[in-house]
Amino acid sequence: xxxxxxxxxxxxxxxxxxxxxxxxxxxxxxxxxxxxxxxxxxxxxxxxxxxxxxxxxxxxxxxxxxxxxxxxxxxxxxxxxxxxxxxxxxxxxxxxxxxxxxxxxxxxxxxxxxxxxxxxxxxxxxxxxxxxxxxxxxxxxxxxxxxxxxxxxxxxxxxxxxxxxxxxxxxxxxxxxxxxxxxxxxxxxxxxxxxxxxxxxxxxxxxxxxxxxxxxxxxxxxxxxxxxxxxxxxxxxxxxxxxxxxxxxxxxxxxxxxxxxxxxxxxxxxxxxxxxxxxxxxxxxxxxxxxxxxxxxx
Amino acid sequence: xxxxxxxxxxxxxxxxxxxxxxxxxxxxxxxxxxxxxxxxxxxxxxxxxxxxxxxxxxxxxxxxxxxxxxxxxxxxxxxxxxxxxxxxxxxxxxxxxxxxxxxxxxxxxxxxxxxxxxxxxxxxxxxxxxxxxxxxxxxxxxxxxxxxxxxxxxxxxxxxxxxxxxxxxxxxxxxxxxxxxxxxxxxxxxxxxxxxxxxxxxxxxxxxxxxxxxxxxxxxxxxxxxxxxxxxxxxx
Ligand SMILES: Nc1ncnc2c1ncn2[C@@H]1O[C@H](COP(=O)(O)OP(=O)(O)OP(=O)(O)O)[C@@H](O)[C@H]1O
Ligand SMILES: [Mg+2]
Numbered sequence: 001x002x003x004x005x006x007x008x009x010x011x012x013x014x015x016x017x018x019x020x021x022x023x024x025x026x027x028x029x030x031x032x033x034x035x036x037x038x039x040x041x042x043x044x045x046x047x048x049x050x051x052x053x054x055x056x057x058x059x060x061x062x063x064x065x066x067x068x069x070x071x072x073x074x075x076x077x078x079x080x081x082x083x084x085x086x087x088x089x090x091x092x093x094x095x096x097x098x099x100x101x102x103x104x105x106x107x108x109x110x111x112x113x114x115x116x117x118x119x120x121x122x123x124x125x126x127x128x129x130x131x132x133x134x135x136x137x138x139x140x141x142x143x144x145x146x147x148x149x150x151x152x153x154x155x156x157x158x159x160x161x162x163x164x165x166x167x168x169x170x171x172x173x174x175x176x177x178x179x180x181x182x183x184x185x186x187x188x189x190x191x192x193x194x195x196x197x198x199x200x201x202x203x204x205x206x207x208x209x210x211x212x213x214x215x216x217x218x219x220x221x222x223x224x225x226x227x228x229x230x231x232x233x234x235x236x237x238x239x240x241x242x243x244x245x246x247x248x249x250x251x252x253x254x255x256x257x258x259x260x261x262x263x264x265x266x267x268x269x270x271x272x273x274x275x276x277x278x279x280x281x282x283x284x285x286x287x288x289x290x291x292x293x294x295x296x297x298x
Numbered sequence: 299x300x301x302x303x304x305x306x307x308x309x310x311x312x313x314x315x316x317x318x319x320x321x322x323x324x325x326x327x328x329x330x331x332x333x334x335x336x337x338x339x340x341x342x343x344x345x346x347x348x349x350x351x352x353x354x355x356x357x358x359x360x361x362x363x364x365x366x367x368x369x370x371x372x373x374x375x376x377x378x379x380x381x382x383x384x385x386x387x388x389x390x391x392x393x394x395x396x397x398x399x400x401x402x403x404x405x406x407x408x409x410x411x412x413x414x415x416x417x418x419x420x421x422x423x424x425x426x427x428x429x430x431x432x433x434x435x436x437x438x439x440x441x442x443x444x445x446x447x448x449x450x451x452x453x454x455x456x457x458x459x460x461x462x463x464x465x466x467x468x469x470x471x472x473x474x475x476x477x478x479x480x481x482x483x484x485x486x487x488x489x490x491x492x493x494x495x496x497x498x499x500x501x502x503x504x505x506x507x508x509x510x511x512x513x514x515x516x517x518x519x520x521x522x523x524x525x526x527x528x529x530x531x532x533x534x
Contacts, residue, residue, distance in 0.1 A: 167396075167400070170389065170393055170396065170397060171397070171400065173386070173388060173389055173393075174386045174389060174397055176388070177386050177387060177388050177389075178384060178386060180348055180380070180384075181380055181384040181386070182386075182397075183348070183367075183368040183369055183372075184346065184348075184368060184372065184377070184378055184380060185372065185397045185398060185400045185401075185445075185449075186368075186369045186372035186373050186400045186401035186449065187369060187397075187400055188369050189369075
């Protein structure tokens with residue numbers, strides 16, 4: 001295998017991992033944009049998405065491809081309920097209170113996962129058509145590695161359309177700027193917040209399923225690391241900025257794979273890579289790559 | 299049409315409004331004047347449900363709307379231009395106007411009203427694709443007024459709409475207010491510019507540290523010695 005084909009293989013792997021980080025990071029950034037809250041439970045919502053889909057495929061007659069839609073939808077509802085139960089009652093409390101509630105929700109979901117699903121890893125039932133290796137010009141690639149970026153890009157196009165072109169998307173942007181004036185427009189703030197949590201959780205679950213198809217081992221704590229790295233991706237991109245979260249996700253995914261590929265001796269530091277990037281970016285651009293330091297006319 | 303009865307508002311135990319009574323008749327311009335911190339904005343915000351009323355009632359067409367959420371009050375046809383512009387800086391001018399029509403669904407009527415706003419404020423039309431945050435202060439104020447008009451309100455409450463506008467535009471805003479009344483709207487106007495406000499108002503209220511101290515037809519208040527002294531800068 002030539003150097004080029006090897007490089008291409010790493011590149012696709014990196015893009016694929018970056019796509020997953022991007023999908024999860026969007027949820028962090030959307031919620032932050034609207035509530036100024038870091039939803040620490042987001043990584044665990046990702047985990048829940050994989051498990052819900054797993055159980056749906058194994059224990060119901062629903063075909064896997066349909067479950068790949070129902071699973072995220074259910075996860076979206078869980079995310080929405082999480083906001084209603086854990087965050088909404090605290091909306092007028094100091095920000096630190098709601099942050100602590102988010103940390104609590106994260107621990108709760110993790111431990112609930114251990115109790116309900118067991119700590120023993122489970123194997124995700126990857127459908128065969130997603131899981132076979134094809135050879136393109138000497139580069140052997142698992143089909144799922146291709147599918148992940150394609151699905152991600154389609155979702156991003158849809159999300160972009162939603163945010164920029166629909167009335168609800170417009171309301172979402174208005175809300176991220178000014179709650180009170182948004183409500184003066186007749187916007188139902190609770191509804192928009194629910195939609196935000198639903199969408200963020202849905203995307204994380206889609207990411208989770210594809211993660212499961214790529215690394216088919218399910219564990220109740222499987223959301224912790226991807227969640228943390230995606231959060232870093234959102235911060236690196238400029239938290240609150242969706243394009244930034246996507247860029248941050250790809251940057252981290254690609255960087256991580258390339259680090260392991262090009263400097264195999266640093267493989268053990270793979271998980272530290274995200275933090276190094278975080279520190280460097282924050283040193284030079286505290287608001288993140290695409291973050292804006294808001295200027296307001298007074 | 300709109301009746302405010304015994305309205306009280308407290309901010310953390312400090313009384314900002316202590317028993318306000320207002321009657322706003324259909325198709326009238328009613329103005330609320332008073333010094334800084336008298337509680338004018340608090341009155342409007344309490345009517346819109348943006349701040350909690352510790353006591354009192356708001357009736358709209360006889361219906362108690364005191365405890366409705368803001369969005370429902372807006373949907374009923376009451377709109378407020380908030381103090382200090384408050385445009386959505388991250389949205390374009392056009393999007394800001396569309397958000398003004400958020401509760402409406404008749405696209406034709408919305409498009410018609412959009413044209414109307416643009417013809418009133420040609421500056422906004424020229425800048426329809428610009429982010430609202432990049433507008434000048436005066437342009438933002440025009441946008442805030444235009445956005446409120448987009449909801450096609452029955453009652454329009456304006457909190458210092460002329461603030462920061464050049465004299466010519468101030469005149470423009472007051473002309474719009476008169477025009478709105480001609481078109482059947484009802485207006486509750488809060489203004490620093492007491493003279494101008496009283497000149498066009500059918501009825502006026504004078505607020506002092508959370509209480510009404512005077513009320514009467516606009517012209518009568520304009521002629522009142524106490525009002526002249528305190529708000530119109532007349533020498534004794
Ligand atoms: N959110 C708040 N928290 C605490 N106090 C407040 C708050 N909003 C207003 N106040 C106080 O309530 C009083 C009335 O304020 P309000 O904004 O209604 O006055 P105003 O008549 O609109 O004044 P201005 O002409 O300066 O706009 C003031 O003393 C103000 O400091
Ligand atoms: Mg005020």
